Amino acid sequence: PPGAHVPVLVIGTGYGGSVAALRLAQAGVDVHMLEMGMAWDTPGSDGKIFANTTTPDHRSYWLRTKTKQPLSNFLGFPLDKDVPKYTGILDAEEFSGITVYQGRGVGGGSLVNGGMAVTPLRERFSAILPSVNAAEMYSTYYPRANAGLGVTEVDQAWWNSVDCYQYARVGRKHAQRSNFSFVFVPNVYDWDYMKKEVAGTVPKSAVAGEILYGNNAGKKSLQKTYLAQAKATGRVAISALHRVTSVTPANGRYTVVVEQLDTSGTVTATKTVTANKVFFAAGSVGTSKLLTRLKATGALPGLNNEIGKGWGDNGNVMCGRANHLWDATGTVQASIPTAGIDNWDAGGAFAEVAPLPTGIETWASFYLSITKNPNRAQFTWNSTANRAELNWQAAWKQPSIDMAKTIFDKINAKEGTIYRTDLFGVYKIWGDHLTYHPLGGAILNKATDNYGRLHGCSNLYVIDGALIPGNTSVNPFVTITALAERNIDTIIRTDF
Ligand code: FDA
Incomplete structure (x- = not known):
């Protein structure tokens, strides 16, 4: 409810957010998760929750009036078609020079992705996350992530x-x-x-x-793994169609401003809640955009100059x-x-x-x-347009x-x-012209300490793909999950 206080607020319900929520709840901490997308727990008029890849409909795209299919053409014919504007599952977010595809809803990218669960080769790990102890990752956190995700x-x-x-x-x-x-x-x-x-x-x-627009059976999305376990603890609440727009310090806590959306994307209410600790888990793009805005507008002036940097498309x-x-x-x-x-x-x-x-x-x-791909882009704040922009260039592909x-x-x-x-x-x-794998924008050990604690603001954490410096050499979600498992382990031990 508006005005409420929660010990821990998690922004986003993808991999990083789900790991944080589960492990905190298991440690006895009450957690509230806010997710801008829908809950995806109710069938549509066709009896199915999700639309098929070949027949996109209103459920398929985040607030678009025309589909933006990654494969746009076939044998010379354009495939895209008009759809009613709706808070659908796949966001084709357009920046200058690149379209970034992301999952929207409770479960984040796990709702739309291919489920490819790849642990990078150990000898390539130090190039991915140079400040992280690889031995610990391969003995403890990759196995923990693979088990939690149900990888086979x-x-x-x-x-x-x-x-x-x-x-x-x-x-x-x-x-x-x-x-x-x-x-x-x-x-x-x-x-x-x-x-x-x-x-x-x-x-x-x-x-x-x-x-691409969700899987009605068989795929173990986060809804069936980490989030199901988190809910079963009785300590995790999730509010869908709630988008965080601001986080500011107030009396040793944080005040968080949240917009409630209806399924046409209209803001129906603006609420504030307070929290002792806030985890940014809105995905590489979502977390980077929020932090870039909060730094530039003076809401969190203590954030350092690494915010928004080191963003890559995983090539x-x-x-x-x-x-x-x-x-x-x-x-x-x-x-x-x-x-x-x-x-x-x-x-x-x-x-x-x-x-x-x-x-x-x-x-x-x-x-x-x-x-x-060695190219890295940066998010910056455009105060005239009131939005975060990314300076990726098409030629960088x-x-x-x-x-x-x-x-x-x-x-x-x-x-x-x-x-x-x-x-x-x-x-x-x-x-x-696109990526499915946005990474970076709040790089581990640069914008944050070596465990995701944001520099310059106590009790704020980044725990998603924004921590990873632009590339994982393979599909990224196992690494995002394993890094979150590693970081939350230390955070629970030392900060709670
Ligand atoms: P993630 O993006 O999962 O979650 C962030 C959540 O935060 C989203 O639900 C979002 O709606 C929410 N959010 C954002 N801003 C917010 C705000 N202001 N307020 C509230 N909520 C907010 N990877 C892989 O390893 N194998 C694969 O096979 C694939 N395949 C694939 C296919 C497609 C089509 C896509 C789009 C992506 C993949 N991926 C993939 C990538 C993978 O899905 C991706 O790397 C992870 O989902 C990223 O996890 P995060 O926890 O960083 O954020």
Whole structure:
């Protein structure tokens, strides 16, 4: 309720926020979580909570009147269509030079992501988080995160036999024929459920292509793991459709201003609550935007000059390859990715063999590459426009394209194939206008101390992807979760 006081307030319900809430609650602390997106716990008129990837509707996009599909075109036709404006699940947030895709709702990115749960190779870890003790991460916190998230490996014998992974087997064949290392990656999907989907004994979800706008069964989003456990403690409350706009010190506590939204995005109430401690877990973009504003407007003047810096896109770039007719990728493609091509050490790229769940045969192989792109952008405050801006430039994706080409130019040469030019526009090979993996903006051991305590303001913490300096060499959520587990362990021991 407005005017209420809570011991701990957590802004955002993604990976960082969910870890903080669960571990604090288990330690006996009452926690209130505020989430700007919806709860996603009620079916729509079609009986389903989430819309299918192939049929986006009002539930699919955050306050847009037209979809902004990552793959915008197909065979020369634009795919985007009008939708009613609604507090939908996927935000395609546009900054100059880049569109940043993010999940909106209780569960954050876990609602929309592919579930690829990758622990980076230990020898690459010091380049990701140089101030963090790697031995501790690999002995304690990565295992804890993987257990908490419900990460498991696909049954390879089954994978080798099912139609819905034909596309991935084609990806393996082409990778291996060009002497690349093809690696299976774990996921949070319930593989037994997917086996039943294939067998036809349960409603189809991954096999029906559900992913980008939510998954109605099978995927263990945070709603089913960390947040379910947190709620079961009885100490965690979550308010959905509540967006934090300000955090200011007052009498040794913090006053937090919150806007309540309706499903059209209209502010229906503005509330203030007070808290002893506040955790910023609004995601790399959400946390960075808030902190940039709070520093620039004088609400939190003690924040240091590292706020807003070190933001990266995890080197994301997408592309498709056109296969020969004998390399069909299948009309049914499971939406859950299972593998990647690792050319990180030689070429700076790790490519996820991604599904293209269109329901028709495309003869396309589709990839999301994570690359060692060195470019970093910064959030700054535009006082005239009253918003935080990011200075990423479109041309900064060129290193990512060059690194991805170390894999796909070679595969194309070996197979005698070409890139698809119809997926991101007309005659455009690279999906280089976007990222799924925003990271940084409040870097660990720079904007914060080595455990996420913000410099210059006691009792304020960052505990999400904003802490990570722009790149993880693989898909990021396991690392975000493991780092949050590490930081909260120390914070509970010393600050409570
Ligand atoms: P996260 O973004 O999860 O959560 C932040 C939450 O805070 C959101 O729910 C947001 O609505 C809320 N919020 C923001 N501002 C707020 C405010 N002012 N007030 C209240 N609430 C606010 N990663 C991976 O490892 N494997 C994968 O397969 C994929 N695939 C993938 C696909 C797609 C389409 C996307 C968009 C992303 C992925 N990712 C991924 C990335 C992964 O989902 C992402 O890195 C994490 O969700 C980030 O976790 P955080 O805890 O940092 O924030």
